[in-house]
Amino acid sequence: MTHKRMIVTGLAAFAVGAAGLSMFSYAEEEVAIESPEQMAFEPEAGEDIDRGDISYALGYRVGLDLRQQGIEYDVDTNEFADGIAAALGNDDPRMDEQALMQALFTLQLQMQARQQERGAEAAEASRAFLEQNREAEGVQVTDSGLQYRIIEEGEGDSPERGDTVVVHYRGTLVTGEQFDSSHDRGEPAEFPTDQVIPGWTEALMMMKPGAKWELFIPSELGYGERGAGSMIPPNAALIFEVELLEVK
Template sequence: MKKLIPLILIVGLMGCRGTGTSDEKVELKTSQDKVSYCIGTDIGRNFKTQGMDVNPSAVARGIRDALNENEFAMTDEEMRSTMQAFQVELKDKHGKAMKEASEKNRKEGEIFLAENAKKEGVVTLESGLQYKIIKPGTGRTPKLSDTVVTHYKGRLINGKVFDSSYDRGEPVSFPVSGVISGWTEALQLMKEGAKWELYIPSALAYGPRGAGPDIGPDATLIFEIELVSIK
């Protein structure tokens, strides 16, 4: 939210003196209209991402009152105490949701890996990492200190793709030591030109913190990885 404050101030400096109600249909005719709308969608997305249950009409009223320098409906102290209580509530809600998601993902991951280990061609290492060789390579094997060039596609165990260098049309370069543990371990077993499918337990991936909006806490991940070359 702090990132949005300068943008809202810019709108104010541009002379935005909205007086309509929050339900009014506003046509986006000018660049100011469009910028204002973009700010609104940004605020809304942030609320949605953070799981914030807000009243859009009250939000719009607050913005209008601030921009128009109206008398506020609450005192500064009331606003401070309200927001402090809300932040505590939001933190508790987020923590509970993360815990529930973590337990769900961990159980589903354990079941998936146990069943996957029985499949033909799947190798399970002592660390818990599983892999299947799609295409063996014939080149060099990278060391921990090397930088490699790879193509990859990552997905969740439900099949949802969350990242793909193939879709972007170009491989990615990175240090072997600079990625998740499951990748680091697998890369040091592969040869240039090889393509493997990795099945990575959460402890060797992003763990309880997850990563971004798609990779939840303690999620088991599947990667198709192609070792293009070693730099």
């Protein structure tokens, strides 16, 4: 398989598989944690679902995945539907194999260029914010560069690496744009301390149950140069308000 074909195959593969990862997927080993909505849904046995609803749900999920990857601005939905219909119907595409590959490869290059531009903007905004924020009242800075402010102290034993914790949190960019919130989902998140971004791991191991902290996480302790989906650009510093509810 050529390098170009591998890139295009990878680009096409995310179209139906990417939506299940939460903000707490990180690693050296990626760990997918189901959302509360996924864990709570149990379809009834033998339940009849309209064929149109199934088709719409599948199309919506594919479209959502594409939007989360930042591709919505490049898609002509009429042409997109024609392409799906041709593939599902086993019809010959209106483009030959070389043209198909070239179109997807061009999209890949366009996405990379946009990500680089967003990354450069995020890096500058994050650098300026963290430089100013480290002097703010109540903000403490660790050797790694993590900044935090204690809102409530908490009491008891701090979690250790690998312990499972239960937290409520809200995450924003330095622009104030929210990208995730357990409060909005209506229930706290639960995960091991070593399966989150490094800034979270470091902070959680200093917190005590009942504590509420505000975290200011440099990019290198977050998602770094890769970013996360379309919401978190490369090189972005992250701000979290975290409440440690329980250590299991």
